[in-house]
């Protein structure tokens with residue numbers, strides 16, 4: 001009898017909570033943290049680019065489980081939470097780079113034992129793209145260790161051909177070739193390039209500690225050329241460079257206040273390489289990644305947030321936390337440019353165990369964006385009715 005009464009009381013408590021008006025739910029949950037308040041606002045009002053650094057900092061500093069929960073909510077609202085994009089990154093020209101990025105084994109200034117290689121030939125690149133496609137990858141990214149492509153006319157023309165061919169194979173194509181000029185961005189777009197990767201790496205303030213051979217503004221200029229050419233922007237950063245939390249917030253603030261959010265935001269955890277100035281940095285912890293990913297998800301809801309370099313150090317349950325927090329893209333393939341990456345079979349198993357499905361390629365990001373906002377509006381209408 002006692003049992004029945006307890007069950008009934010519990011049930012009626014739950015029922016009365018469920019029956020209360022939506023506004024009451026809102027006030028109950030929003031009292032918990034900035035992550036709760038801002039995620040509800042993001043779901044209600046959609047993406048915005050007038051974030052203050054303080055607002056993003058408050059989200060970032062929310063209790064980590066609350067941040068994770070609200071990152072997951074925004075993720076489910078703006079994306080199919082089961083879909084994860086698989087991108088394969090190939091270094092088509094390795095090492096010998098004139099830049100001094102202090103995390104990078106490809107800089108010619110550091111003695112990392114890396115063997116420099118010229119631009120790969122057509123057969124080798126197309127073979128790699130074909131293999132990536134067969135392994136389930138829908139986006140093929142080509143990276144070249146250059147400061148820029150100015151004065152590399154022959155190589156650049158060659159890369160335009162690679163872009164055309166790979167696009168013709170039904171894959172999305174991305175490049176990361178260093179700084180781009182306006183005209184080069186236009187030519188890449190005409191060749192069929194889907195996205196261009198150019199990371200900001202860290203905050204404007206911390207940046208000079210990491211790179212001195214090009215400025216933050218030069219990086220932003222390349223992003224602007226990419227955007228103006230109609231190519232999707234892929235830009236994120238690296239944590240574990242010795243930066244403070246406010247630099248992580250600063251990076252997200254710069255990205256989230258661009259006139260249009262990047263379509264892809266890679267979040268990398270430094271893999272310290274012997275011989276680079278950052279060789280002794282201590283590894284990034286999973287909760288630092290979760291904070292970055294969930295905050296990125298809340299402040300840039302439509303972006304593909306990519307769990308990138310450093311994934312190899314995280315176990316499957318740790319990666320699951322990242323997907324829950326809002327990551328929906330990974331790099332697959334043996335290597336990430338020159339550093340090790342997760343094993344193919346381990347990734348296949350992870351997709352199976354976590355119930356993830358590979359995201360199909362999308363050749364019209366704008367149309368996809370419209371669908372997302374339509375879905376958001378419909379869901380909002382439904383929740384208002386409820």
Ligand code: SF4
Pocket residue numbers: 097098099100101104105106107144145146147178
């Ligand atoms: S990150 Fe790119 S630009 Fe910097 S040193 Fe490495 S290859 Fe060169």
